[in-house]
Amino acid sequence: MSHHPITPFHDEDHGADLRAIDASVRLPVLVLFGNAVHWLVVASLLSFVLSVKLIAPGFLGGISFLTYGRLAPMARDLFLYGWASQAALAAGIWLMARLSGRPLGNSLLTILLVSASVFWNVAVLLGTLAIFAGYGTGVEWLEYPNWASAMLLLSFLLIGIWAVLQFDRRINARAEVAQWFLVAGFCWFPWVYGTANLLLTWKPVQASAQGPIQSWYCGSLLTLWLLPIALAAGYALLPRLLECHLNRRNLAALGFWTLLFLGGWNGMERLLGGPVPAWMTSAGVVAGVLFLIPVAIVAINLFGMRPDPKLTDEGEQGVVLPFLRHGLYALLAVAALGALCALPEVSGALRFTAVTEAKVQLWILGAISFPLFGVLYACLPPLLGRDCWCPALSGRHFWFTFSGLWLLVALMLFGGLFTGLALSDPTVSFLNITSYSYPFHVLECAAQLLLLAAAVILGWNLSRALSWDYLTKNPRK
Amino acid sequence: MHRLPTLLSGIFLVFLTSWYGMVAYPVLGLGRLTPVADAETGGTIPAVYGGQAVAGQRVYATEGCIACHSQQVRQTSVTPTDIERGWGVRPSVARDYLRDSTAFLGTRRLGQDLSNVGVRLPDAKWHFKHLYHPSSVCEGSLMPSFSNLFVTRKIQGQRSDEALELTGADAPKEGYEVVPTAEAKNLVAYLLALRHDYPLPEAPVKKSGSGPAK
Numbered sequence: 001m002s003h004h005p006i007t008p009f010h011d012e013d014h015g016a017d018l019r020a021i022d023a024s025v026r027l028p029v030l031v032l033f034g035n036a037v038h039w040l041v042v043a044s045l046l047s048f049v050l051s052v053k054l055i056a057p058g059f060l061g062g063i064s065f066l067t068y069g070r071l072a073p074m075a076r077d078l079f080l081y082g083w084a085s086q087a088a089l090a091a092g093i094w095l096m097a098r099l100s101g102r103p104l105g106n107s108l109l110t111i112l113l114v115s116a117s118v119f120w121n122v123a124v125l126l127g128t129l130a131i132f133a134g135y136g137t138g139v140e141w142l143e144y145p146n147w148a149s150a151m152l153l154l155s156f157l158l159i160g161i162w163a164v165l166q167f168d169r170r171i172n173a174r175a176e177v178a179q180w181f182l183v184a185g186f187c188w189f190p191w192v193y194g195t196a197n198l199l200l201t202w203k204p205v206q207a208s209a210q211g212p213i214q215s216w217y218c219g220s221l222l223t224l225w226l227l228p229i230a231l232a233a234g235y236a237l238l239p240r241l242l243e244c245h246l247n248r249r250n251l252a253a254l255g256f257w258t259l260l261f262l263g264g265w266n267g268m269e270r271l272l273g274g275p276v277p278a279w280m281t282s283a284g285v286v287a288g289v290l291f292l293i294p295v296a297i298v299a300i301n302l303f304g305m306r307p308d309p310k311l312t313d314e315g316e317q318g319v320v321l322p323f324l325r326h327g328l329y330a331l332l333a334v335a336a337l338g339a340l341c342a343l344p345e346v347s348g349a350l351r352f353t354a355v356t357e358a359k360v361q362l363w364i365l366g367a368i369s370f371p372l373f374g375v376l377y378a379c380l381p382p383l384l385g386r387d388c389w390c391p392a393l394s395g396r397h398f399w400f401t402f403s404g405l406w407l408l409v410a411l412m413l414f415g416g417l418f419t420g421l422a423l424s425d426p427t428v429s430f431l432n433i434t435s436y437s438y439p440f441h442v443l444e445c446a447a448q449l450l451l452l453a454a455a456v457i458l459g460w461n462l463s464r465a466l467s468w469d470y471l472t473k474n475p476r477k
Numbered sequence: 478m479h480r481l482p483t484l485l486s487g488i489f490l491v492f493l494t495s496w497y498g499m500v501a502y503p504v505l506g507l508g509r510l511t512p513v514a515d516a517e518t519g520g521t522i523p524a525v526y527g528g529q530a531v532a533g534q535r536v537y538a539t540e541g542c543i544a545c546h547s548q549q550v551r552q553t554s555v556t557p558t559d560i561e562r563g564w565g566v567r568p569s570v571a572r573d574y575l576r577d578s579t580a581f582l583g584t585r586r587l588g589q590d591l592s593n594v595g596v597r598l599p600d601a602k603w604h605f606k607h608l609y610h611p612s613s614v615c616e617g618s619l620m621p622s623f624s625n626l627f628v629t630r631k632i633q634g635q636r637s638d639e640a641l642e643l644t645g646a647d648a649p650k651e652g653y654e655v656v657p658t659a660e661a662k663n664l665v666a667y668l669l670a671l672r673h674d675y676p677l678p679e680a681p682v683k684k685s686g687s688g689p690a691k
Contacts, residue, residue, distance in 0.1 A: 054587070057612070057621045064625035069541025131541075138538025138579055168481040175479045183481075184488050191492060195500055200579070207577035209508035214582065216499035260488065264495025273555030274582060275569045276507070283498065348556030352547055352586035423586075426561040430589055431617045 017103070018382070024103035025093055026383050028113035028159075030466070032090035033376055035121045037455075037462050039082025044455040046075035048448040054441040065132045073143040074131045079364050080141060080221065081152060082124045084372065088185070088229040089120070089159055091375035094383075095236050096163045096182050100170030109162065116158035123151035137201045139210075141218055149197045153190060160186040177252045177301075178236035184260060185228035192220045211276050212268065215284070219267020222363045223291075224260065227331075230371035231259075234302050234324050237378055241321055243308035248301060255297030262287045262294060269342040272351065288342030295335040302328055319394045323374035326402060330366025333409075334359060349424055354440070355416030358409045365405050365451070373401070373458075380465060388465035397457045404450030411447060415440030507571045513677060522675045525576050526667070533667025534578055536660050540623065547583030548592045550673060563597065564590040565673055570680045573673045588620055595669040602642070604665045605657050610647050626661035629653055 053059050053068050060066040093113065097103070104110055127144030130136065136143040144152070163186040167179055196217035199205045205213070239246050246252065268276075268284025302324075337359055340346055350356070380388055415437050422433045512521035526534075537543075550565030551558075559565060569592055574580045583590075598604065603614065609627055611620035627641070629649050640654035649655050657665070676682040 053621065054619060057619055061622045062624040067540065067623065067625070068621050069544050070539075072544040073541055134539040136539050136541065138541070138543055138581065140543060140584065143541075164481070164485075167484075173479065175484075180484060183484055187485065187488050188492065191496075195496070199500065199504065204578060205504050206508045206510070207574040207580040208510045208571040209503040209506075210574070210580040211571070211582050212499045212503040212507070214580070216495065220495070257487070257491065260491045261494065264492065265498065268499060270584065271582070273551030273568070274549045275571045275573060275580075276503075277571075278552075280499070280503075344555050348551070348558070351551075352584070356584055423562070424556070424558050426558070426563075430562070431615060434619055435617050 018098070020103045021097050021101070022383050022385075024105070024110060025097045025113075027110060028117050029090045029094045029379060029383060031114055031117045032086050032093070032120075033380075034462065034466065035117070036083050036086035036090060037376075037459050039078050039086065039124065041452075041455045041459045043075050043078035043083055044448070044452040046071050046078065048445070048452045050075060051441065051445045051448040055438065055445060064134065070131055070134070070136065073136055073140075074128050076141065077131070077143055078124070078128060081127070081144075082121075084226050084364055084368050085189075086117075086120060086124075087372040087376065088226055088368075089117070089156070091233055091372055091379070092163055092182055092186060092229050093159065094375065094379045095178060095232055096166050099172075099176055099179050099182075099236060100166050101172060102166070102169050113159060113162060116155040119151060119158075120155040123148050123155060127152070139200045140214060141221065142196060142201055146197075146202050149193070149201065153194055153197070156193070157190055160190060176236065177246060177249065177256070178232040178234075180253075180256050181228040181232035181235065184256070185225050185232070188220070188228070189225040192217060192224060208275075211271055211274060212280055215267045215270045216264070217267075218270065220264055222368070223263030223266050226364075226368045227263070228259070230327060230331075230368045231298060233371040233375045234298070234328065237320065237374060238302055238305055238324055241324075241378075242305050243310070244305050246301065247304060251297055252301050255294045255301065258290075258297070259294035262291045266291050266338070269338075269347065270351075270356075272342075272344060272347040285342045285344065289339045292335050292339050295331055299328060299332055318377060318389070318391060319398045320374045320378045322398055323370045323377065327367055327370030327374065330362055330370060330405070334362040334367050337362065337413075350416055350420040353416035353420045353423070354412040354437070355420065358412035358416060361405065361412065362409055365401075366409075370401075373397075376462075380462075384465065390461055390464060393457055393461040393464075397454055397461060400450050400454035400457060404447050404454055407450065408444060408447035411440050411444050415444075510572050510575060512572070512575055515675075522677065523573060523576055523673075526670050529663045529666035530670040531578075531667075533663035533665070533670075536626075536664040537581065537667055538579060540626075540664075542591075543581050543583050545585060545587035545620070546581075546589070546591045547586050548581045548590065548671070549583070550590065550592050559590060562590075565593045567673070567676075567680050567682050569673045570677060572677055572679065588618075591668065591671055592673045593671065595671045596674050599669060601665050601669060604668055605641055605661065606643070608657075608661060608664070609641055609643070609655065613643075613645075613647060623661070626664065627655050627657050629655050 049060070050068060050071055127148035130145045130148060131143050135145050137145065142149065164183055167175070167183050170179070196213060199213050200210055204210070235246065235252070265283055265287035268280050269288045270284070272281045272285065274281070341350060341355065341359065377389060377394060419433050419437050422428050422436060512523060515522045549569045550560060550567065552568045553560060607614045608623045610622050610624070611618040630653065632652055632654050636654055637656050639656045641656070643649065643655060674682065
């Protein structure tokens with residue numbers, strides 16, 4: 001068979017009882033990943049509808065809850081909280097349990113994690129419906145009403161506290177690099193999300209102070225919560241898939257701390273020239289450029305791993321390896337793009353164009369989602385105890401996601417560049433520029449369709465794997 | 478970094494740097510800005526919003542206008558475009574947002590910047606018509622119709638003063654009229670109140686002025 005179940009962690013894993021660990025986290029991980037994928041399908045569908053609305057503004061027009069202004073935040077928040085954050089939680093739980101070498105220990109904890117996961121999804125559902133019904137807050141990336149965001153934070157805390165304690169209970173004396181990233185991610189989300197919600201939506205501070213906090217939140221959510229989990233996936237899975245060791249551990253430590261330090265400042269360049277003190281945006285520009293350092297370190301670490309020569313064929317490992325590797329390519333691309341867009345001249349021309357959106361897409365759908373897809377493909381076979389993926393569907397999912405993402409990003413970059421240059425010439429009217437971007441918008445529809453197809457294929461592959469499991473009740477012997 | 482306390486304190490300290498710079502400092506510094514006295518009118522700058530405009534901010538938020546519109550005129554040191562395009566006469570500064578409940582700075586300009594829309598387009602009737610059917614007044618506009626903020630009703634006695642002057646396919650049936658809802662009126666009141674064109678100590682206005690938005 002060309003595709004066999006991937007069971008990373010089979011090597012010298014401190015003699016931990018992997019089967020017991022998998023059994024103990026199976027339910028929460030399945031609930032989180034299952035729901036994450038279904039939100040991904042919904043979000044991709046909404047994105048497709050949004051892209052059609054840009055070429056035909058009248059499409060589904062005049063219906064309050066289907067206007068662009070409501071669907072756009074719904075889609076964005078579903079990508080962030082329904083898909084990415086939830087998949088990161090699932091990946092985080094599984095990786096943390098595996099790396100620490102201990103099962104949950106008691107069934108009460110399992111119930112707690114499952115309840116928190118369900119609660120998270122209820123919050124996402126209600127938050128989405130609230131935006132739909134016209135109760136959004138209008139704060140970018142924080143559109144959920146107060147009660148929904150409070151529910152999200154509470155569910156996260158229940159899972160996050162467990163993850164940090166699990167690190168403390170680990171059986172390996174020397175913590176793995178992946179474990180640092182996991183602990184950091186789980187610590188940062190509540191702080192970042194709690195602070196931003198408190199100061200922007202729960203008890204808003206004077207609006208003159210909100211700009212920097214908004215930028216800080218958007219930057220930190222990506223670089224300090226989702227990215228660390230995605231990197232943990234790379235640091236944990238790559239050495240095991242390639243059957244080799246991580247060299248240059250000290251370099252990894254440097255990468256870890258510089259990432260955390262610069263990640264928090266990375267975001268202010270979004271306000272370059274805006275209504276904030278100049279030193280803040282200058283700090284953002286510096287952080288945006290210096291962010292290349294931790295990213296380069298991660299790349300040296302992860303690409304520097306040479307597979308064990310005895311490993312016969314990497315191709316047999318299925319799509320896990322390609323997803324992890326292409327996540328890194330996307331990270332390199334987005335860090336380079338970020339550094340470029342942080343330069344005042346470039347920002348001045350391109351900040352409000354599709355280039356900014358291209359960056360966000362590369363972050364969410366590339367640098368973060370690709371490694372999370374990798375974890376999903378890696379964790380399900382051991383969790384279910386059998387080869388559950390359909391290799392043809394997995395392969396198609398990879399290629400559709402890959403081509404959809406890069407097509408979308410390329411179109412947004414070219415379209416953004418084009419409109420940015422046209423905007424710099426005040427003799428060209430705004431409506432004229434809008435008409436220039438029409439062909440790009442048409443092609444973006446095609447890219448969104450590819451991404452929607454990818455999400456549907458993944459959903460089909462996953463539901464096929466899961467329902468077969470429930471029908472046959474065939475746990476690992 | 479093998480002991481949890483060591484790792485946690487490291488993470489905590491690193492976090493504090495950006496948290497201090499980008500959260501605590503803005504709250505303590507920018508968050509304490511106050512309006513300045515207006516010598517001409519005896520009031521304050523920026524002038525506070527009227528009741529309708531305050532309610533209009535909610536509509537602006539829930540309808541997601543921020544998905545396509547920014548509200549900031551950038552410093553000329555970064556780009557002269559915003560002012561050259563007539564989106565404002567001077568760069569926006571933090572004090573301009575004092576009266577807002579949320580700073581709708583925006584990240585995308587699928588539509589035009591709105592920081593000075595009340596100055597650029599001061600006609601409420603134009604805004605109602607534009608919201609009802611954007612491309613009827615701006616040929617080729619990407620903006621969707623917000624006809625959900627209007628009601629079509631039977632004319633009772635005399636035609637309402639508020640009824641929209643619609644022609645062609647938009648015109649309602651004989652004996653009917655299209656009038657804005659309270660939400661539409663609040664939103665337009667808010668849009669008309671949007672202006673960053675008054676001089677502030679940190680943002681003086683050059684006398685040369687600017688042409689209409691292009």
